[in-house]
Amino acid sequence: MVSGRGPRERMVFSAAQLLRRGGVAATGMREVVAHAGAPRGSLQHYFPGGKEQLVNEAVEWGGGYAAERVGRFLAELPEPSPGALFAAMVRQWTDELASAPDATGCPVAAAVVDRAGSVESTREAAAAAFARWARPVARALTDMGVPAARAEPLATLMISTLEGALLIARAERDPRALTTAVAELGPLLDAAVAEGT
Amino acid sequence: MVSGRGPRERMVFSAAQLLRRGGVAATGMREVVAHAGAPRGSLQHYFPGGKEQLVNEAVEWGGGYAAERVGRFLAELPEPSPGALFAAMVRQWTDELASAPDATGCPVAAAVVDRAGSVESTREAAAAAFARWARPVARALTDMGVPAARAEPLATLMISTLEGALLIARAERDPRALTTAVAELGPLLDAAVAEGT
DNA sequence: GTACTACTATGACAGCGGTCATAATCGCGG
DNA sequence: CCGCGATTATGACCGCTGTCATAGTAGTAC
Numbered sequence: 001m002v003s004g005r006g007p008r009e010r011m012v013f014s015a016a017q018l019l020r021r022g023g024v025a026a027t028g029m030r031e032v033v034a035h036a037g038a039p040r041g042s043l044q045h046y047f048p049g050g051k052e053q054l055v056n057e058a059v060e061w062g063g064g065y066a067a068e069r070v071g072r073f074l075a076e077l078p079e080p081s082p083g084a085l086f087a088a089m090v091r092q093w094t095d096e097l098a099s100a101p102d103a104t105g106c107p108v109a110a111a112v113v114d115r116a117g118s119v120e121s122t123r124e125a126a127a128a129a130f131a132r133w134a135r136p137v138a139r140a141l142t143d144m145g146v147p148a149a150r151a152e153p154l155a156t157l158m159i160s161t162l163e164g165a166l167l168i169a170r171a172e173r174d175p176r177a178l179t180t181a182v183a184e185l186g187p188l189l190d191a192a193v194a195e196g197t
Numbered sequence: 198m199v200s201g202r203g204p205r206e207r208m209v210f211s212a213a214q215l216l217r218r219g220g221v222a223a224t225g226m227r228e229v230v231a232h233a234g235a236p237r238g239s240l241q242h243y244f245p246g247g248k249e250q251l252v253n254e255a256v257e258w259g260g261g262y263a264a265e266r267v268g269r270f271l272a273e274l275p276e277p278s279p280g281a282l283f284a285a286m287v288r289q290w291t292d293e294l295a296s297a298p299d300a301t302g303c304p305v306a307a308a309v310v311d312r313a314g315s316v317e318s319t320r321e322a323a324a325a326a327f328a329r330w331a332r333p334v335a336r337a338l339t340d341m342g343v344p345a346a347r348a349e350p351l352a353t354l355m356i357s358t359l360e361g362a363l364l365i366a367r368a369e370r371d372p373r374a375l376t377t378a379v380a381e382l383g384p385l386l387d388a389a390v391a392e393g394t
Numbered sequence: 395g396t397a398c399t400a401c402t403a404t405g406a407c408a409g410c411g412g413t414c415a416t417a418a419t420c421g422c423g424g
Numbered sequence: 425c426c427g428c429g430a431t432t433a434t435g436a437c438c439g440c441t442g443t444c445a446t447a448g449t450a451g452t453a454c
Contacts, residue, residue, distance in 0.1 A: 024220075
């Protein structure tokens, strides 16, 4: 069960949560309602666009959540550096993976795999979510001294590697791929700062 | 329609192909049969384990295919280097993405997203597929002069980044994330060779 | 020809999914 | 109390899915 402001928000949140587990098709509307502790009738009311709309909003929520976390990580870093930021981002996933291995997927990735080829609006929502996530990362990199021209590519690289490593980690039920990503990519990211000075 | 040796092989191949499009749940058994041009009755005969078995074999096939491609890439490289290998691996995806944007996902990724949390055997099949894919990559790296201790981590990194970038590229309907991955990761990979000399 | 195995054909079934139609209730201004 | 929009309740519908039961055909060994 999920607490939150209104039934609408809870349903979006629950949808995102369930997407992470088993993807879009495996997530039923009735299941979302139950998970959110929301009235079933509210589905029709708040999401006249049906499942497509609900999924899209869940994806959007996911992108916003990830973006917001970046800011939080930055605030908590003892001494900021691209590698340290990346490590913090990855760490969240290893932690979740340790406590709930079966439920720790990325809702945006799920939407891409299940719907990118068939539902345009969902594909766009996913692209927007990734972009929204990358923006604060790129900005943080420039603030740390990474040359402006490389900030955006490196931000994309960080998210790419994170997503892929997460996929492998889920398959292996082992955070190995994630920790490897940090170990190998961290130095590269930090080196980009030096080039900017 | 698909040509191949026996109906059995064709069905596995078709399953993998359809998995790439819309994931596991969106891929129906009847659809696989039709795509393979195979007799429906053969499903029961060759896959008594049902959809689970078919999906697992499709995932295994995907892993084998990826592994085999690595060998082919190596043979075709004018002057081998880790970065060049990575570029070749990525290039295959950008090409496919250009010709069939909606059908160019990774079947293994699809299996992870849709089934890793619910079907153990499929999760294991996915992990095995990734491992099978990484093995020839790691071996190629050592052959190129990468220190043995870093070969495997770097192979994992390459596949992680590739998978993640592919996800983003599909969402954006644009190979940007993939080309970025090559541009940013290539130098890092090549630098690992220098450290080995 | 007979028997036996490999393979194929087909129809049914039970379940679940998203969606819709319809109606009830709630909260509040007048 | 009345009206009215916002919300919720519920049941039905139809399509699809994986699976199974049953029966048919093909090919081969004897």
